[in-house]
Amino acid sequence: MTKRTQLALATALVAALALGASGCSDTKKGKDGATGVNPAAANDGKILGGTPVKGGTLTVLSNQDFAHLDPARNWTMPTMDFGTRLLYRTLVTFKAEPGKAGSELVPDLATDLGTPSNGGRTWTFTLKEGVKYEDGTPVKAQDVKYNVERSFSPDLTGGPDYAAQYLAGTEGYKGPLQGQHLDSVKTPDDRTIVFELKRPVAEFSATATLPTFAPVPPSQEKGTQYDARPFSSGPYKIESYDRDKKLVLVRNEHWDPGTDTVRKAYPDRFVVVMGLKGGQIDDRIIAGEGADASTVQYADMRPESAPKVLPKPDIKARLLAESQGCTEMLHLNNSRAPFDDPKVREAMQYAVDKEAVITAGGGPALNEIATAYLPPALSGGKQADVLKIAPAGDPAKAKELLKAAGKETLKVSLAVSTGDKGKAEAIQQGLSRAGIEVVIDTVDPGAYYDVIGDLSTTPDMTLTGWCPDYPSGSTWIPFVFDGRTIKEKGNQGNYSQFRDEATMKRIDEINAMADAKEANQAWIDLDAALMAKSPNVPLLLERKPLLVGTNIAGAFGHPVWTGTIDYGTVGLKDPSKSQG
Numbered sequence: 001m002t003k004r005t006q007l008a009l010a011t012a013l014v015a016a017l018a019l020g021a022s023g024c025s026d027t028k029k030g031k032d033g034a035t036g037v038n039p040a041a042a043n044d045g046k047i048l049g050g051t052p053v054k055g056g057t058l059t060v061l062s063n064q065d066f067a068h069l070d071p072a073r074n075w076t077m078p079t080m081d082f083g084t085r086l087l088y089r090t091l092v093t094f095k096a097e098p099g100k101a102g103s104e105l106v107p108d109l110a111t112d113l114g115t116p117s118n119g120g121r122t123w124t125f126t127l128k129e130g131v132k133y134e135d136g137t138p139v140k141a142q143d144v145k146y147n148v149e150r151s152f153s154p155d156l157t158g159g160p161d162y163a164a165q166y167l168a169g170t171e172g173y174k175g176p177l178q179g180q181h182l183d184s185v186k187t188p189d190d191r192t193i194v195f196e197l198k199r200p201v202a203e204f205s206a207t208a209t210l211p212t213f214a215p216v217p218p219s220q221e222k223g224t225q226y227d228a229r230p231f232s233s234g235p236y237k238i239e240s241y242d243r244d245k246k247l248v249l250v251r252n253e254h255w256d257p258g259t260d261t262v263r264k265a266y267p268d269r270f271v272v273v274m275g276l277k278g279g280q281i282d283d284r285i286i287a288g289e290g291a292d293a294s295t296v297q298y299a300d301m302r303p304e305s306a307p308k309v310l311p312k313p314d315i316k317a318r319l320l321a322e323s324q325g326c327t328e329m330l331h332l333n334n335s336r337a338p339f340d341d342p343k344v345r346e347a348m349q350y351a352v353d354k355e356a357v358i359t360a361g362g363g364p365a366l367n368e369i370a371t372a373y374l375p376p377a378l379s380g381g382k383q384a385d386v387l388k389i390a391p392a393g394d395p396a397k398a399k400e401l402l403k404a405a406g407k408e409t410l411k412v413s414l415a416v417s418t419g420d421k422g423k424a425e426a427i428q429q430g431l432s433r434a435g436i437e438v439v440i441d442t443v444d445p446g447a448y449y450d451v452i453g454d455l456s457t458t459p460d461m462t463l464t465g466w467c468p469d470y471p472s473g474s475t476w477i478p479f480v481f482d483g484r485t486i487k488e489k490g491n492q493g494n495y496s497q498f499r500d501e502a503t504m505k506r507i508d509e510i511n512a513m514a515d516a517k518e519a520n521q522a523w524i525d526l527d528a529a530l531m532a533k534s535p536n537v538p539l540l541l542e543r544k545p546l547l548v549g550t551n552i553a554g555a556f557g558h559p560v561w562t563g564t565i566d567y568g569t570v571g572l573k574d575p576s577k578s579q580g
Helices: 004-020 077-087 099-103 140-149 162-166 223-228 278-287 290-294 303-309 340-351 353-361 395-403 420-432 445-452 477-481 501-511 514-534
Strands: 057-061 092-094 105-107 115-117 122-125 184-190 192-196 236-242 246-251 271-274 295-297 319-323 327-332 366-371 410-417 435-443 461-466 534-548
Touching: 057 115, 057 278, 122 236, 140 184, 140 192, 184 236, 278 290, 278 295, 278 303, 278 534, 290 295, 295 534, 340 395, 340 420, 353 366, 353 420, 353 534, 410 420, 410 445, 410 514, 420 435, 420 461, 435 445, 445 461, 461 534, 477 501, 477 514, 501 514
Parallel strands: 057 271, 057 295, 410 435, 410 461
Antiparallel strands: 092 105, 115 122, 122 192, 184 192, 236 246, 246 271, 319 534, 327 461, 327 534, 366 534
């Protein structure tokens, strides 16, 4: 995006905000510094379109393929929502409700939230009776154990690594494909699974919501090819999957709603159309003509579409824009020059123009500036601001720090997903004020996390966020800043490759705390200490803007899955109007 385009976009967004505020009943203050309300927040906590009618085809329009549908590899929030609501079930899940209620844990495959013993080091789950796969065979505890073991396989990269962090006796374990199994996961019978942990984990019930704890029968193992055809234990199964083009789901006739209190499975079919341009998706859903009335979008509404939506009440009424509860960051590669120097990293905190990044990301209606790492939901509702840097940065201070480090001029690389090119250019322009030249490399969204998660291809800087898997600092700071989590391939979270002995020691101390309130404050204190070490630069707290068609019902942004539409409850007002 050229500078001229950015300036034009900024002007259009300001106009959209001014117009949109007058017609909104929400009482929140606008994020542009003016009094009034945030027009994007009008539908916070609401369910759009009423109660769906069973039947029809719901179409999802997307600019990308899924990174991974294999439950051992699925660890991006929208894909976890899609996979665990439609294709496979986990031991525990979250309620299908908007707002705070959606953060409540409920049993899924299991009969309850698990039973701890041995001081919280042992957790036992009992599976419900009558849960079946798409071929009618029963789901067994051994299948959940098998998928947990698969998550250790070197070839099955990219997935959650809580099992590696929590389970006892996993050192050197490489998965079950060579016939090796974990003694710390026991299945005394087909309906009982027992996890032996290396330390007490009071919140293990929440950990069991992750796709790692979905079942995969060993007979269906296909290694890396399992991504293309996960075997369904959920309400839908894959009819066809043409990578990067189209995915079609149809009903799993062996799914029994009597065993499932969460998923409603209203549509007969889900069709995901991939490879579309973001602006094209927005325009189709805004118009809502024909089959597009029965569509939702997978990726965020494009920033340049905000002026087409926010000032128009009828279209704004179809916009979900829940807070994502995540922090987007500019990750600095601490493993090599120039960002192995703390002074250079500190200079970056001052060099970035966060106001410009806000504009490029859709303006103040859809973003606000991040001043710390932990998102507000994990820090008492408000982020700390220990560095107190102006929103537009301080280029003079950045130059001073760079001079002290002997790096008065720098040339660095930045990799971003294609859809974030505008933000990348805003970062590029901001850093240029401090004499830092940035070379931007855009990567296809479906391949982005594989590229930045491979240490052989990781650039100097990457742009991505981190979201809590459930409301606890233990799901945030250890993954982003613990050097022991870094992997050669499939690296997740610690994209800065930050290795700091004092930080790792403190992480262990907090993880050992039995008092949740004490641990929560300790995470907040560690967040402040990390800001001083500047392994990366916190940029934005985002909303997730998603448009839905005029024939969509039961749509809301789920609070756990970063405001993504809950696919377990969305459907159609009139199935006869759908196509596909």
